Amino acid sequence: DAGVIQSPRHEVTEMGQEVTLRCKPISGHNSLFWYRQTMMRGLELLIYFNNNVPIDDSGMPEDRFSAKMPNASFSTLKIQPSEPRDSAVYFCASTNDYRETQYFGPGTRLLVL
């Protein structure tokens, strides 16, 4: 099993640009989570999908952030327009119903200049 796959692994962009992060969950998993990790705020849950439907997006910081899950094997997190304070590591995780057994991807390290 390839595990959770995230792309790109690193992204450097300029303020105002659109950023799209991608995630492929583990095959057969029906729940997908997007997290953001920073030194100041630690690991924050941004949004949670179950069976491709957004269940809890209360962690999405503001309207500049949006997430989609068009099918069971793919999800995107988009930031438009990006700002320097969005610089962080973004993790995707997937599981089969039990949140404690989430499997995390390797993360996307985003730097907005």
Added chain:
Amino acid sequence: GQQLNQSPQSMFIQEGEDVSMNCTSSSIFNTWLWYKQEPGEGPVLLIALYKAGELTSNGRLTAQFGITRKDSFLNISASIPSDVGIYFCAGDNYGQNFVFGPGTRLSVLP
């Protein structure tokens, strides 16, 4: 929302020493979890605790679910260099209010 506190924030120990860290909350959780994150990777689940007072081991790791349901500790015995990383606790209430602690950064000196 609910928040978790972890102590210490960081620790430097000699290889072979035992390690103890804990996690506290002002609110009750029904599940306590411990994760480890290595540089450049995502967190990996180490131990899950489901019952107040439960003591669970995973190799050199031992974790306990506090009786009050508001705390948990993780011990690592006979530390080795590969124990280096950030250890996160997390609390969960049947899938609601899932939250991570800020982490304890462990460094092991040879």
